[in-house]
Amino acid sequence: MTLIHTRYFPSCAGFVAVTMSVLLLVTMIEIAFAEEPSCYATSFFGAAPAVTQLPLNRPGREACERYVGSERLGALFDHGDVKKLNASSAKVLVDAVRAYGVVVIKGQNLSRAEQVSFTAKLGEVVVLPKSFGGNDPEPSQPAIQRITNFWSNGTWKGPQHGFGDYWHQDGDFWTRPKHHVISVLHAQIVPPSDQGETGFVDLRGAYARLSMKLRKRAGGASVIASVHAIPDFKNGSAEHLAQFPNSHHPIVDTHPIDNGPLLYLGCQALQVEGLESEASGKALLKMLMTHATSPSLTYFHYWDAGDILVWDNVQTMHHAFPYNNDGSVKRELYRTQAWPTTTSTTGMLEIS
Numbered sequence: 001m002t003l004i005h006t007r008y009f010p011s012c013a014g015f016v017a018v019t020m021s022v023l024l025l026v027t028m029i030e031i032a033f034a035e036e037p038s039c040y041a042t043s044f045f046g047a048a049p050a051v052t053q054l055p056l057n058r059p060g061r062e063a064c065e066r067y068v069g070s071e072r073l074g075a076l077f078d079h080g081d082v083k084k085l086n087a088s089s090a091k092v093l094v095d096a097v098r099a100y101g102v103v104v105i106k107g108q109n110l111s112r113a114e115q116v117s118f119t120a121k122l123g124e125v126v127v128l129p130k131s132f133g134g135n136d137p138e139p140s141q142p143a144i145q146r147i148t149n150f151w152s153n154g155t156w157k158g159p160q161h162g163f164g165d166y167w168h169q170d171g172d173f174w175t176r177p178k179h180h181v182i183s184v185l186h187a188q189i190v191p192p193s194d195q196g197e198t199g200f201v202d203l204r205g206a207y208a209r210l211s212m213k214l215r216k217r218a219g220g221a222s223v224i225a226s227v228h229a230i231p232d233f234k235n236g237s238a239e240h241l242a243q244f245p246n247s248h249h250p251i252v253d254t255h256p257i258d259n260g261p262l263l264y265l266g267c268q269a270l271q272v273e274g275l276e277s278e279a280s281g282k283a284l285l286k287m288l289m290t291h292a293t294s295p296s297l298t299y300f301h302y303w304d305a306g307d308i309l310v311w312d313n314v315q316t317m318h319h320a321f322p323y324n325n326d327g328s329v330k331r332e333l334y335r336t337q338a339w340p341t342t343t344s345t346t347g348m349l350e351i352s
């Protein structure tokens, strides 16, 4: 036995040593020749990656002035004129919205009716009560939300006009699973390029980067979305507001399609239940908002006329940022929304 040991052990150890050295060498060569980490590298923070990987929209990034932050939001979808989008490209788009949170489409020019048709390729089109949009309906297009500082009759809305100028998630007031709303925002006229951007927060990233202690504390809490608390609905008629019961969302939540973990925050105006007191709930929501809106988790989109942004509200918050609204500058965007239609939980979506 001893003989066998002394004869075979050294050669076995030698073999292991040689193998280890070769492996180490290969690893060192791989590291030495690996490409520089790309600024397009994406981290999906628990989302199943997109079936088709897309580059991110980061023009000007080399100057480090814009678009810094989130590693995932703002993928560029380039399938030509979206008026001609076929079902398989629409499927790629819906999957990209799930995986990247926010998708950017450049160089489009859609009429209101064409925007509604495009939105219908992403799911079931949402129609909101007219009074929720500040009584500014688009004539004969109930699914369109006018997001602009001029009324449809051409008069200026005034310096106080604002819509969506706070961090929020569209659709939080719908009872689950209808809270899973995809928004489509199309820019027709935009202010000078350094103003009026839309900011986005990555709520999957916000969960991934939260301390274990805060995850545990937030794990017992939910936000209560009430149409009465949502600033954009302040002009909603009593009749329309009465159609929406409160909706409760666990703050530590999962994505309805791929089950990836995320934070669901709604907006700062919401009440929080599940903690020792209302004040503790508010304090927790404030802390999580501060964490989620930190620069490393945000993407700011600087608009060009013709842009379309498509985003998933379950996994992002957004915020309209200021511009010189003195009546001399127009900002004219149109929003539609869809409930995505899905037949599986793996991230592969079927278009209705």
Ligand SMILES: O=C(O)CCC(=O)C(=O)O
Binding pocket: 147, 163, 164, 165, 170, 183, 185, 196, 197, 198, 199, 318, 319, 320, 321, 333, 335
């Ligand atoms: O105008 C913007 O930049 C954002 C609009 C908005 O908040 C919304 O569509 O919910």
